[in-house]
Amino acid sequence: PVASSLYGSRFLAGGLGGSITHQCFYSPTPANKHDRKYWCKIARNGVCYTIISSRSYISSGYEGRVALGDAPQNGTFTVTMTGLRSSDAGTYRCGIGSTSEGLYVSLNLTVLADAPPSKPTQLIRGELHGSVTVLCPSGDTHSDKERFWCKMGRSICTLIASSDGYVGWRYQGRVLITPQESSGAFKVLMNDLRKEDSGLYLCGTRGWRGQDSPQEVVLQVATVSTIPRRPKFLSGTVGGSLAFQCHHDPKGTYERKYLCRWTGGSCSVLLDDEGFVLESYRGRVQMSSSDPGRYTVVLRQLREEDAGWYWCGARSGHAELTAPLKLLIHRG
Structure with missing residues (x-):
């Protein structure tokens, strides 16, 4: 299967007599939006027998305790099973296509006497x-x-x-x-x-x-993007200066715009648009904003140790719009 277009949890746990809800996420292409969605269980002979599909089919023995809802505009479909029995444990597939061998993701369902509530994906x-x-x-x-x-x-x-x-x-x-x-x-x-x-x-x-x-x-x-690919590598010489632009959505509302130094999975803020400048960079780094949608950073008196990764950042609520760039510093 082309698993790169369909995603979902690999493990589910439900309590006896309880219920589970499983979400399948798919690329919302025109074909995927309109194709048949299904939920099947793999039998001992290796065949995946359909339990429910978006074509109004429900297998006997599951009527009244399984439902499938498709939201093509979001690229998701949801399967809910209620009244769980110990015999419901096993391997399932959620998939798209006319047969149960098409596009699918496999998952294991465990039915426990007392299952903890699961976090939604x-x-x-x-x-x-x-x-x-x-x-x-x-x-x-x-x-x-x-x-x-x-x-x-x-x-x-x-x-x-x-x-x-x-x-x-x-x-x-x-x-x-x-x-x-x-x-x-x-x-x-x-x-x-x-x-x-x-x-x-x-x-x-x-x-x-x-x-x-x-x-x-x-x-x-x-795969279709409104964000242009911008240069990620910048080059400067020891003692010289370097100016570069950081871009963000001109229509967005941001509480803070900043530049940080990325090392080992963390990023220390060097300066921001509220006037903060890290002590060790005072006098040699500056931020200015003239056009909506971008700000300019100037770094002066370049040192060899300035080489490395930096992030342009703009915070909006809990979301952070970030973009990386790498400085390469050469001796004059």
């Missing part, structure tokens, strides 16, 4: 070359726990970034995990989005006793 949409902000409601206020962000493969979740400073090499300069708020929640910021970033992610906290129940996040990166 977040759907985040981003644009090619753009940025996203993911809110991870941890619920755990112990700041000594490691915060993590990983991407699900077929069976394992590959670590992308963690609060101990680890960032995978493919994500250098374009992902960070914020410190925890008093509620225990934290944010994951990701930018310079690419098509291959689409997929299912997990974020959460983990300590020496294991990880807490993570938040599932589906990221869909739109």
Whole structure:
């Protein structure tokens, strides 16, 4: 199956007599919007027998306890099963197509005597070359726990970034995990989005006793983008100066615009539009804004240690619009 266009949770747990709700997220192409949606269960012979489909079909034995709702404009369809029985445990597929072998995602359903409530999967949409902000409601206020962000493969979740400073090499300069708020929640910021970033992610906290129940996040990166690809690498010489522009939505309302220095999955603010300048940069960095939709940063008296990743940022509510750039510093 072309799994890159269809995403959903890989594991579900429900309580006996209780219910589960499962969301499938698909690329909202014209074909996907109008095609048949289905929910099937894999039998011992390996065949996936349809339980319900968007063509008004419901398998006998499931009438009155299964429902399927499709929202083509959002690229999601939802399956709800109620009155769970121990025999409902097993492997299911949610999919799109005329047969159960088309486009699908497999998942395992476990039916327990007493299942904890599950967190709904977040759907985040981003644009090619753009940025996203993911809110991870941890619920755990112990700041000594490691915060993590990983991407699900077929069976394992590959670590992308963690609060101990680890960032995978493919994500250098374009992902960070914020410190925890008093509620225990934290944010994951990701930018310079690419098509291959689409997929299912997990974020959460983990300590020496294991990880807490993570938040599932589906990221869909739109292949058509209104964001132009801008130069990401800038070059300067020791002792010289460098000016560059940071862009944001001219129609947007932002509480704060800033430039920060990215290292090891965190970003220290150097200056902002409220007048803050980091002590060690005073007198050699300046921000000005003349046109709506962009601001200019000038960095003077360049030093070799100025080389590295920087982020242009603009905050709007809990969302952060960010874009990376890398400074290359040469000796004169």
